[in-house]
Amino acid sequence: MRELLDGSEFSRWINMVKKTIDSSRGDLERGDYNWACFKAQQSAEFAVKALLHGLGLEAYGHSISSLLLKLPRELSPSIIMQEAKTLDKYYVPTRYPNA
Numbered sequence: 001m002r003e004l005l006d007g008s009e010f011s012r013w014i015n016m017v018k019k020t021i022d023s024s025r026g027d028l029e030r031g032d033y034n035w036a037c038f039k040a041q042q043s044a045e046f047a048v049k050a051l052l053h054g055l056g057l058e059a060y061g062h063s064i065s066s067l068l069l070k071l072p073r074e075l076s077p078s079i080i081m082q083e084a085k086t087l088d089k090y091y092v093p094t095r096y097p098n099a
Contacts, residue, residue, distance in 0.1 A: 006054055013050030017043050038094035041087045048084075051075065063088050 024039035041064070048067040052059035057070055064084035068076045093099040 006056060010050050010054030013046050013053055017046045017050065020046060034094040037090040041090040041094070044084065044087050062091055 020039050020043045024036045024043065027033070027036040027039060044064050045062060045067065048064055048071070049059040052067065052070055055071075059067065059070070061067060064087050065081055068081060068084055
């Protein structure tokens with residue numbers, strides 16, 4: 001397995017993950033379920049991007065499942081892929097009333 005190439009960039013993204021998860025919890029408590037779901041998707045996206053940036057790999061796009069495909073195989077077990085595809089479905093319809 002590769003070593004982290006950019007620890008500071010990895011940490012920046014992980015900080016964003018933590019803040020977004022905390023914000024999602026607040027949304028859930030208030031009953032803002034659409035935003036809680038969107039932020040859950042965003043947290044997972046940021047987490048995968050943190051790992052990609054840490055490994056010095058390209059990290060563009062919003063599809064968690066597509067981002068996972070950019071990781072070395074040993075870092076992306078197949079069981080995670082199904083969960084990623086579920087979260088991908090929350091990217092658009094949780095933000096737009098006509099989606």
